[in-house]
Amino acid sequence: xxxxxxxxxGLTDEDLKNIYRVMWEIRxxxxxxxxxxAQGLIHGTTHLAVGQEATAAGSGAVLRKTDWITATxxxxxxxxxxxxxxxxxMAELFGRTTGTNKGKGGSMHIADLDTGNLGANGIVGGxxxxxxxxxxxxxxxxxxxxxxxxxxxxxxxxxxxxxxxNLAAIWDLPVIFFIENNQYGxxxxxxxxxxxxxxxDRAQAYGIEGVTIDGNDLMSVIETTHQAVxxxxxxxxxxxxxxxxxRWKGHSKSDAKKYRTKEEEENWRKEKDPIRRAKDRFIAAGxxxxxxxxxxxxxxxxxxxxxxxxxEKSPVVAVETMYEDVYAE
Amino acid sequence: xxxxxxxxxxxEALSEAMRENEEVxxxxxxxxxxxxxxGVSRGMVEEFGEERIRSTPISESAIAGTAVGAxxxxxxxxxxxxxxxxITIALDQIVNQAAKIRYMYGGKAKIPLVMRTxxxxxxxxxxxxxxxxxxxxxxxxxxxxxxxxxxxxxxxxLHAAIIDDNPVMFYEHKLCYRTTSxxxxxxxxxPIGVADIKKVGTDITVIATGIMVHKALEAAEVLSKEDINIxxxxxxxxxxxxxxxxxxxxxxxxxAVIVTEAVKRSGFSAELASVIVENESFDFLxxxxxxxxxxxxxxxxxxxxxxxxxxxxxNIVEACxxxxxxx
Numbered sequence: 331x332x333x334x335x336x337x338x339x340g341l342t343d344e345d346l347k348n349i350y351r352v353m354w355e356i357r358x359x360x361x362x363x364x365x366x367x368a369q370g371l372i373h374g375t376t377h378l379a380v381g382q383e384a385t386a387a388g389s390g391a392v393l394r395k396t397d398w399i400t401a402t403x404x405x406x407x408x409x410x411x412x413x414x415x416x417x418x419x420m421a422e423l424f425g426r427t428t429g430t431n432k433g434k435g436g437s438m439h440i441a442d443l444d445t446g447n448l449g450a451n452g453i454v455g456g457x458x459x460x461x462x463x464x465x466x467x468x469x470x471x472x473x474x475x476x477x478x479x480x481x482x483x484x485x486x487x488x489x490x491x492x493x494x495x496n497l498a499a500i501w502d503l504p505v506i507f508f509i510e511n512n513q514y515g516x517x518x519x520x521x522x523x524x525x526x527x528x529x530x531d532r533a534q535a536y537g538i539e540g541v542t543i544d545g546n547d548l549m550s551v552i553e554t555t556h557q558a559v560x561x562x563x564x565x566x567x568x569x570x571x572x573x574x575x576x577r578w579k580g581h582s583k584s585d586a587k588k589y590r591t592k593e594e595e596e597n598w599r600k601e602k603d604p605i606r607r608a609k610d611r612f613i614a615a616g617x618x619x620x621x622x623x624x625x626x627x628x629x630x631x632x633x634x635x636x637x638x639x640x641x642e643k644s645p646v647v648a649v650e651t652m653y654e655d656v657y658a659e
Numbered sequence: 660x661x662x663x664x665x666x667x668x669x670x671e672a673l674s675e676a677m678r679e680n681e682e683v684x685x686x687x688x689x690x691x692x693x694x695x696x697x698g699v700s701r702g703m704v705e706e707f708g709e710e711r712i713r714s715t716p717i718s719e720s721a722i723a724g725t726a727v728g729a730x731x732x733x734x735x736x737x738x739x740x741x742x743x744x745x746i747t748i749a750l751d752q753i754v755n756q757a758a759k760i761r762y763m764y765g766g767k768a769k770i771p772l773v774m775r776t777x778x779x780x781x782x783x784x785x786x787x788x789x790x791x792x793x794x795x796x797x798x799x800x801x802x803x804x805x806x807x808x809x810x811x812x813x814x815x816x817l818h819a820a821i822i823d824d825n826p827v828m829f830y831e832h833k834l835c836y837r838t839t840s841x842x843x844x845x846x847x848x849x850p851i852g853v854a855d856i857k858k859v860g861t862d863i864t865v866i867a868t869g870i871m872v873h874k875a876l877e878a879a880e881v882l883s884k885e886d887i888n889i890x891x892x893x894x895x896x897x898x899x900x901x902x903x904x905x906x907x908x909x910x911x912x913x914x915a916v917i918v919t920e921a922v923k924r925s926g927f928s929a930e931l932a933s934v935i936v937e938n939e940s941f942d943f944l945x946x947x948x949x950x951x952x953x954x955x956x957x958x959x960x961x962x963x964x965x966x967x968x969x970x971x972x973x974n975i976v977e978a979c980x981x982x983x984x985x986x
Binding site for chain 1: 719733761
């Protein structure tokens, strides 16, 4: 039990290595999805979180299995970090019976109640009130659980955001509103879509704490989320976290990215890559060596390769199941 | 048996369910000390406390969504939309979340929630507080839709809705709240999806929903004096719909009048009509079926116009008389 980087969450070096592996799994997963989609092997649409690995991995690491999340349509990373099996996730994208949703949800709806994932959402801002409902369950049942709602910057312009934050605030619910501000809601720059300087300023309107952090700094994400989670567990209500980050890819497959410059993209890739920053920090602190880091990366890559194989060889969803699960018996 | 009002019957079901199961709780605007806009939850906060009778801010999206999240994680929420017109603000959570989650998740979740809401006209509240929008949710796979007309049905069907593991939309009618009927004390459950023949008859089948059931029964009284004996069928639940009872009644009478308060165009009256013509009952029709439904206008404020905008007893009587002349 070594703790080379002191942190209030009490994460050991072993934990940090795991988180580092999760970051690579997220990156390899989404890069692989990009590739499979281009090859026509999976269909639908994709929203990739390459470049946003620290927000998901860092926040997911301080949640317990019994805590809940609501994920976004760009939610593969959030889902992996919460502990969902990447094999089942990949199988879902292939539309197989072994998928997280038996092939009926796809990328935008991956859910896994066993690990507390109440589901990704194709409706921007749709997950906020659902997380509030989970927080309410925790409070009414006296369970020491929290609900963390992931959402993007654009979602804070939705009515559901404001209604949900207000409700969670007045009822002191154990909910964390975690905004991944990747600078663009599809093509809409956050600078053009709101006049507030920081999205966390919006917390003031509801009498709760709001904090803006560097979302590409893994330890900062861990520390901030942990504080918010502990506060929620103490019954002191919600926190709004704005984590500044950047998606390296377009919004979805059809995005020519005309709304941003190559220079801007290069700057985020080269200067602010969250995985490289975590690696440098961990090596400097003695969490692992360069060789160990490389070993972890290779294992993550292999896990994703295996997931593709698992997905490909899983049985295709039978047409006969079409009418199953519309209603509970 | 004692006679109580529809509003009291709804309150009894809510209270009995809450006493029986701690996972049942309520949320909605002004449902606490105020007792709800129509007094349905009057006195409940005194018995169950603010933790279980949760008065919310005016936030329909958050109310519905919180119910979805709570239902998914182990509670059985009942939320009240103060007027059914406000469903417009809550629809994402009802249509895109509650209705679809089970299917989208491959059956790995259940959403046991009830949305209660008063609909319909007749109070002079004009276009934004008088609509009958039950058809909107009847169109969405994954939702069950109930529209009780009597106090007896309201209590038994509400109990059924609360113990059901699906999202159930429960449309009450403002004008029904003060109506009374014989209602047993204690819990009883009326199965969802079973129509009720409110009056047995031989000449014409009148299929009526919600408040129109009462109007159809009044029309039956008038017509009985003219030796026209109508059968009044109340589907009670729109989804799932008891098609068989409707079909068998039309086979027996050979004539059908459908009466809904909701606007005629693309309304549930069209669904009921299609059940009759798509099935063997079609062969037994000896006259074109008749649909009486809401006028295709936003609900007007003026009382005369408001009355004219939805079917009345005299319209049902006239439609039946005309049908009888077909023989």
